[in-house]
Amino acid sequence: MKKNLIRLTVFLLCALLALNLFLPDGAKPFSLFLPRVSPLLSFAGALGARRFAGWLCLFGVPLLLLAFFKQRWFCWHVCPMGFAAEMVGKLNKRGAGHIRRVPSLNKALALLVVGSAVAGYPVFLWLDPLCIFNGFFAALRKPFLWMSCATAAGFLLILLASVAAPNIWCHRLCPLGGLQELVGMPWKRFKSRKTAQKAVSDNASPLDAHASRRLFLGILGSGVAGAGARFALGAGKPAVLRPPGAVKLSFNALCARCGNCMRACPYGLLVPDLGKSGIDGLCTPVVAFRHLDPYQEQYCFQDCKACTEVCPTGALAPLTVEQKHERxxxxxxxxxxxxxxxxxxxxxxxxxxxxxxxxxxxxxxxxxxxxxxxxxxxxxxxxxxxxxxxxxxxxxxxxxxxx
Amino acid sequence: MEMQRREFIKAAVAAGAVPVLAAEGGKQATVVVVHGKDLVKMLNLGVAKLGGWGAFIHKGDKVAIKPNVAWYSTPAQGANTAPELVRECVLQAEKAGAEKIDIPENPCAPEKKAFPQSGVQDALKGTKARLFRPNARDGYRAVDVPKGKVCKTAEVPNEILDADCLINMPVAKHHGGATLSLSMKNWMGSVSNKTRRGWHRDGLHQCIADFSTFLKPKLVVIDASRIMLDHGPQGPGTLAYPDEIILSTDPVAADAYAATLFKHKPFDIGYIKIGHEMGIGCGDLSKVNVVRIEA
CATH class of the missing domain: 3.30.70.20 (Alpha-Beta Plaits)
Known part of the structure; x- marks a missing residue:
């Protein structure tokens, strides 16, 4: 009960801060930082973009450390997305066992994200739960646009899935959960080996070998998958107007659909793409002029680089004003x-x-x-x-x- | 403040600031051209020559000023009106007992960028003047322009329409579409986007002149301390430094004189010629009394 109270508090706090209710006009909403808390997003993003995103990458470190010692403690005690998914799952009283037939994809998805990021084309990066949570609130930006609600779709889909099959997200799909399990594996095994050594003699090594082989093959496979995706999806895309600083070939992969850039643009020029850049480009930001009001004279202002400052993955490279003038x-x-x-x-x-x-x-x-x-x-x-x-x-x- | 006033009176006496209210010697209009470096002093001297601030602003007046604050550009670049001029005008309006001083501006660059960069926003700190972009929904009123040949209606900021004293305070500069941007052209930074887009489509010079048959400022002050000779109206462009401000109650005459600073014949500028022909003012400089003052 107390645990859920804390989770509810975290959820409400994140939601309130993401709604930007307390901040003065012009201050950066908290939601601009939230996705970076996920090591999956910040590190796989930096890996995929081949760019160290500066000290902001360090936002992901605490969660990584926590996972090393405590595995998925964050999931069950803090994660606002997980809390929301679990709570709506309780609505379905008879659905508790539905996920038994679904294979656990958490770790595989995490491996796929990380491995393909190494290959420069992180697939499924946008499945990060903190990013999905954030995207929901990014849709409520000013000026409000029905179109920008597209970034809220992920959150709503997870909730829907959780009603149909409770816990499917946290226990079967969430790649951030999978990453934490992977990161927590060595310490967990070390501890269990110590306790096991006390009890029986030596029984863990054959299991270990299997796990390591699976891990190795997983990384190799996802690297190949990333390279393949980069080859298949990266080139030959229909050209669309991207925000300044957008990476060229791997944009659709690196973009986590967190909605930060759309929310940061002071001129409301960025809207989610609804198909122009291909199926894998759904909800990525594209630039649109005159879409709010044909009489409004608003353009990508020469000295503004707001969108490039808030991208958690490096899909939009941070630019100086001088660099922006060149691009x-x-x-x-x-x-x-x-x-x-x-x-x-x-x-x-x-x-x-x-x-x-x-x-x-x-x-x-x-x-x-x-x-x-x-x-x-x-x-x-x-x-x-x-x-x-x-x-x-x-x-x-x-x-x-x-x- | 006290010091400034004393200095001003001294300077005014030195320059022999006897008001020239009526045009003299068969002339149809008066243009006061003040040359100097100190814009504050120049403005006060020029206004004194036209009868003093009291002739324009009365106690309790609603004053509206239209400077040019359209661009993301520093004062030195000459795309916007010099902030000192706007500030002094506001201070004098306050002194004359203006009830309200509004500066509605519909800038081309985003207002959050243009207003600070122009220096005007900061120059107005501590005054009761309000510099703002009129709200597209209810900031403008549609008015008829009865004498307009092409421009028959226009959307104009409420504060401009409701002003007891309207002061037009443009900066003189090159303009790609209209050749020069002077006082009559300056109203395009005031009217709604819808209105000004129509002007570009329907005949720019005629519409600029048409609108000036309707909107009559009490005073025109053209900032020609530095003038942009090319790449206008936004710039940055090549600058020249006439070090002048041009004051008149006749916008056509003021524009006609300002055009000569760019080595243009006044009637080569479409809206000056049309404005003259429509009887808005006198664009024929041989019939204009040009009074030169050194500050």
């Missing part, structure tokens, strides 16, 4: 048939006005100035697209062709 999101293209300057000889060039990079050249045609894009300067920030007065709009940022 194009896409490239603007003028449709001369729709442009009021080109087609109707109007004095306009609002695109030239708004462009922060001076990438719109003015050329004189028929006595009026008409816009032309200087591809070398364009950063695809969308200032032009968001302000274009033509109807239908005459300047659009296209994704960069993938190399």
């Amino acid at each position: 194009p999101l896409g490239i603007a293209v003028v449709d001369r048939a729709k442009c009021v300057a080109w087609a109707e000889k109007q004095y306009c060039v609002v695109c030239q006005e708004y462009c922060p990079y001076q990438a719109v050249r003015e050329v004189e045609r028929n006595g009026v100035m008409c816009p032309e894009i200087d591809a070398a300067k364009c950063r695809g920030c969308g200032a032009c697209e968001s302000a274009c007065p033509a109807d239908p709009i005459a300047i659009i940022v296209n994704p960069l062709p993938q190399k």
